[in-house]
Amino acid sequence: MLTNPYSGRAVVRVGIMMSVAIAVGGCVASPQQGGGVSDGSRPQPRNATYACEAGGSLRVESTRGAVRLTDPSGEVYELPAAPPNQTSRFGQDGMALVVEGGEALWMHAGKQPLTCRR
Template identity: 40%
Template sequence: MALRRTFRVTLALLPLLTAAACVSQTKAGNQAAASATDLTAPQPRTATYKCADGGTMTIENLGTSVRVLGPDGVSQDLPASPANQNSRFGEAHDAIVIDGRDALVMKGGKTPLTCTR
């Protein structure tokens, strides 16, 4: 008799335990997403990046475009591409993709370069 009662109680509690486990995982997932958001915070107005080749560059975020000041002192403006983006900029054969603290710099005819702020 006790075994039958234990079985019924287990069957009744199983959906509740399953739901509780799902809620716990969802909260943990949201906390992980919040941590990732901290790492991918919007780029500051002006940021200096150190590149894998040992050089540095400064990127000034102008909203719909960026101004890139390379290690050679040459400044280049790149519009958002497509126009509604705030992380991809480029024209012709040059482009920059900003992802959190990293920037991938692509220049025509050269190997892409990773830079970190």
């Protein structure tokens, strides 16, 4: 008797992995010529300021493969692209910045995440 290797749990696992791959693939922005951060609808300027919901602003200077971020308290961080070949996600050492659709999400370990809009 032949058995189907894709039956039962294997089908569920493959389905879940495919769903995750499709969802993640839809979130990846295409690289822009000359560096910069992509917001998915319009080009990100080299320097952008985002107004944060909790007050203050987030300044982002984009370069090829990294950003220099100034948070609302005035702290400055250099964050490399993560992974290196994309233009909307940056992070290291408990810090992450995601820029998409004119919105920036700034996450820093031990602090409340900030949602900011351009």
